[in-house]
Amino acid sequence: MFDRPDLDGWRLTHLGRLLGHASRRFDERVLQIMARNVDVPLGLSNLAARAQVGAAHIHITRHLALAGSRLTDLAQQAGMTKQAMGDLVTQCEAWGIVVREPDPHDARARQVRFTPTGLAWLQAFRDAVAQAEAEFRVEVGDDVATVMLIGLEAWAGPAA
Numbered sequence: 001m002f003d004r005p006d007l008d009g010w011r012l013t014h015l016g017r018l019l020g021h022a023s024r025r026f027d028e029r030v031l032q033i034m035a036r037n038v039d040v041p042l043g044l045s046n047l048a049a050r051a052q053v054g055a056a057h058i059h060i061t062r063h064l065a066l067a068g069s070r071l072t073d074l075a076q077q078a079g080m081t082k083q084a085m086g087d088l089v090t091q092c093e094a095w096g097i098v099v100r101e102p103d104p105h106d107a108r109a110r111q112v113r114f115t116p117t118g119l120a121w122l123q124a125f126r127d128a129v130a131q132a133e134a135e136f137r138v139e140v141g142d143d144v145a146t147v148m149l150i151g152l153e154a155w156a157g158p159a160a
Contacts, residue, residue: 026132027058033128040124041117044095059085060092060112061125068111070103097121 011017031053035045047053059078063069069077075085089112092098097118103109114122137145 026136027054029132029135030058030125030128033131034121034124037124037127039120039127041096041120044097044117044121047095056080056084056088057092058125060088060098061122064098064112064114066114068101068113070109071112074112092118 031051034040034053037045044053059080060074063074063077071085071089072082074089075082078085080088089098089100093100096115098112099115100110100112103111133145140148
């Protein structure tokens with residue numbers, strides 16, 4: 001059964017694979033837009049332009065609470081190990097996007113927070129997402145984009 005190429009196409013066109021490709025394409029476009037944004041600090045813009053900032057770094061941008069997050073919570077929300085998230089936070093600290101500070105509720109814990117540079121990065125990310133979404137709507141049509149958004153929101157559920 002699996003030796004017939006005509007029966008093997010499903011591996012290239014199933015929903016999960018298409019969603020994965022679409023997600024990577026979207027994130028790449030967002031980073032391209034951010035690389036050209038004059039409001040993004042020059043060093044970060046250069047990192048984005050040279051593909052040094054990737055999808056993993058976007059996890060911090062997507063999941064870090066404005067009031068700060070513990071590393072364990074941040075890792076859980078991003079679906080990563082604490083160690084992997086710790087490595088990303090360390091890199092983002094070096095870039096000036098985040099800082100680790102004492103947790104005001106637990107002296108043993110630390111909070112990861114956006115720096116002023118990180119907040120500028122976050123605003124640029126928001127603007128880039130809006131532009132990428134607008135480009136998507138133009139490419140596939142407003143009706144298709146709306147139906148896709150409704151379907152994905154329903155399927156992802158409230159935890160997304």
